[in-house]
Amino acid sequence: MTTSWGTPRILLAVGGVETTVVVVTWRGAGHITACLDAVAAQERPHRTLVIDNASDDGTAALLAAHPSRPRVVRLPRNTGYAGAMRIALSLVDTPLMAWLNDDAVPAPDWLAVLEDALGPAAAASARLDRPDGSIQSLGVRLTADGHGADATEAPAFGFCGGAALLRTDAVRTVGGVPGSFFCYYEDTDTAWRLRLAGHDIVTVPAARVTHGHGVSTRPGSPLFHLWNERNRLLTLLRCAPGAIALRELARFAAITAVLPLRRGVVDAPNFRVPLRCRVLAEVLVRLPGTLTARRVVTRRSTVPRHAVWRAWAR
Structure with a gap:
């Protein structure tokens, strides 16, 4: 069957x-x-x-x-x-x-x-x-x-x-x-x-x-933002078109770099430089395994990455 x-x-x-x-x-x-x-x-x-x-x-x-x-x-x-x-x-x-x-x-x-x-x-x-x-x-x-x-x-x-x-x-x-x-x-x-x-x-x-939503993980907490930001970037590196994944990783790094120079930044965990630096560090540590996973995803795919992106990204 x-x-x-x-x-x-x-x-x-x-x-x-x-x-x-x-x-x-x-x-x-x-x-x-x-x-x-x-x-x-x-x-x-x-x-x-x-x-x-x-x-x-x-x-x-x-x-x-x-x-x-x-x-x-x-x-x-x-x-x-x-x-x-x-x-x-x-x-x-x-x-x-x-x-x-x-x-x-x-x-x-x-x-x-x-x-x-x-x-x-x-x-x-x-x-x-x-x-x-x-x-x-x-x-x-x-x-x-x-x-x-x-x-x-x-x-x-x-x-x-x-x-x-x-x-x-x-x-x-x-x-x-x-x-x-x-x-x-x-x-x-x-x-x-x-x-x-x-x-x-x-x-x-x-x-x-x-x-109930977020009873265990407290949405808005530093840990929430750490997991959320890190895993978004890892998902993009695994699944998105290469240009999109690199663009978003570069954008995240650039925003992190300029935040200390800006005034009036919202005081939220995902805009705190130490947390963002930790996100980048964890993504970099996982990068070799993530790129290996990306190749495996490619082998298993029957639909081009750019076709899925064009159909659903809004």
Whole structure:
């Protein structure tokens, strides 16, 4: 049997179960129960896998006591969302895997709607709403300077890792999840490689999820900006046209160089020279491995990089 994209389908549904829902948690004691309650209430049969990133706040006890009895893999250290999802990908044995944040509460039909809407695509992105009901994201859009940003209109360039459904073998075929990213852009990078390999990604607004957003990572913090800026540049170096990647790396370095000479600069972590210098240092340290990864991405691609960029960068 072959999948719609023409590669051997190794994984088969067992007992009617197509999907493993993967929840990554770190110090999730305040919200993991609500997430697992909602996963257990799904209308569509599934398996549940929780990757616990060495939580030390009582999360382990809550997972052990939850009546749905999810499979739990407790890691010896915090590998971030990206690292945990890479480990999860090696454990999933169903044709589909869902990514779900531990501060997300999906509607009862969330998984069924995603499975039914997936069709021949490699991934489907759900709708994430803020607790007040306003829309946060339908997926990831690609900006003209190579940022992955929340999309609030369909279709989206990529899926949002907070709540999405992916074909397990398709993700493995394009190289899996970039675990070394730790956190942020692992979804954009994976979606970009799927696009380059000729796969489609669908946006499914009817698959609804209420999302706490950033409960563990504190958006706006120095660490958030470090991961965000570094991983954007690494994603561009891996996936974007060469001229775009070099332009954005040079622009980031140039802005960093002139910031000490400017007055009235906004006091935000991503405009602080030490943090930006650390971003550049970490990108340079990773550059040999990143360029090797770029060559691998090229070999696996069926769509030119410039074609994907022209189609989606706005």
